[in-house]
Amino acid sequence: MSAAAGWYADPSGTHGQLRWWDGAAWTEHVTAAPAPRSGNGLRTGIIIVAVVGAIVLALIGFIGVAAVRFGEFDTSGVTADTRTNVTVRTEAQIGDRLTATIPSDGAFQASFTVERPGTVTFDVRGEDGFDSMLEVIGPSGESLGQNDDREVDAPGGDVFDPYLALELAPGRYTVFVEGWVGEGGSFELRID
Structure with a gap:
C-alpha cells in the first residue's frame, strides 16, 4: 500500500x-x-425551524379563522332581543318552511313556541352554495345548540348546511341563521 x-x-x-x-x-x-458526521446539520436545523414555524403559523391561522367563524356565535350575554345584526325577523311554527335572504354580516331570526316536549329539528338548506350557521336560543336566553356543517348521518342537504335535532320543553325559542364569516345568501329553514 x-x-x-x-x-x-x-x-x-x-x-x-x-x-x-x-x-x-x-x-x-x-x-x-x-x-x-453529516454535512447536513445546518440544513437539517433549517428544515426543522421551517417546519415548526409553518406549524405555528398554521395554528395561529386556524385559531384566527375559528375566532372569526365562531365569533358570531359568542352568545354570552346575548339574547334574542339584543342581537344587533338581525336583518330579517319573523314568527314561526313547528312544521314551517321559511325562506329568506340575508345580506353580508346580516342574520335571520325566527321565534316560535313549543307547546309539548319533544324533539325539534332545524334544517337549513343554502341556495347557490350559501354556507350558513345555525343557533337555537332557549327561553332563558341560553344557547341550546349551534351547527355550521351537517353531520354525515343527517338527512339531505349539502355538507355545509347546518342541522340540529334538540329535545325541547314547552316554551318560547329563537333560531338564528347567519352566513359563515359574514357571508350573505339565500336559504330555506325547516322546523319540524
Whole structure:
C-alpha cells in the first residue's frame, strides 16, 4: 500500500474500527472510528425551524379563522332581543318552511313556541352554495345548540348546511341563521 501513515478503516472488516497504517504495514494499534458526521446539520436545523414555524403559523391561522367563524356565535350575554345584526325577523311554527335572504354580516331570526316536549329539528338548506350557521336560543336566553356543517348521518342537504335535532320543553325559542364569516345568501329553514 502506498498511502501515507494514518488511521484507516480496519482491513480485517471490523465495522466501526480504525487500524494504524505506518506507511509500510498495518500495525496492531486499533481504535474506534468516530461517529460519522453529516454535512447536513445546518440544513437539517433549517428544515426543522421551517417546519415548526409553518406549524405555528398554521395554528395561529386556524385559531384566527375559528375566532372569526365562531365569533358570531359568542352568545354570552346575548339574547334574542339584543342581537344587533338581525336583518330579517319573523314568527314561526313547528312544521314551517321559511325562506329568506340575508345580506353580508346580516342574520335571520325566527321565534316560535313549543307547546309539548319533544324533539325539534332545524334544517337549513343554502341556495347557490350559501354556507350558513345555525343557533337555537332557549327561553332563558341560553344557547341550546349551534351547527355550521351537517353531520354525515343527517338527512339531505349539502355538507355545509347546518342541522340540529334538540329535545325541547314547552316554551318560547329563537333560531338564528347567519352566513359563515359574514357571508350573505339565500336559504330555506325547516322546523319540524
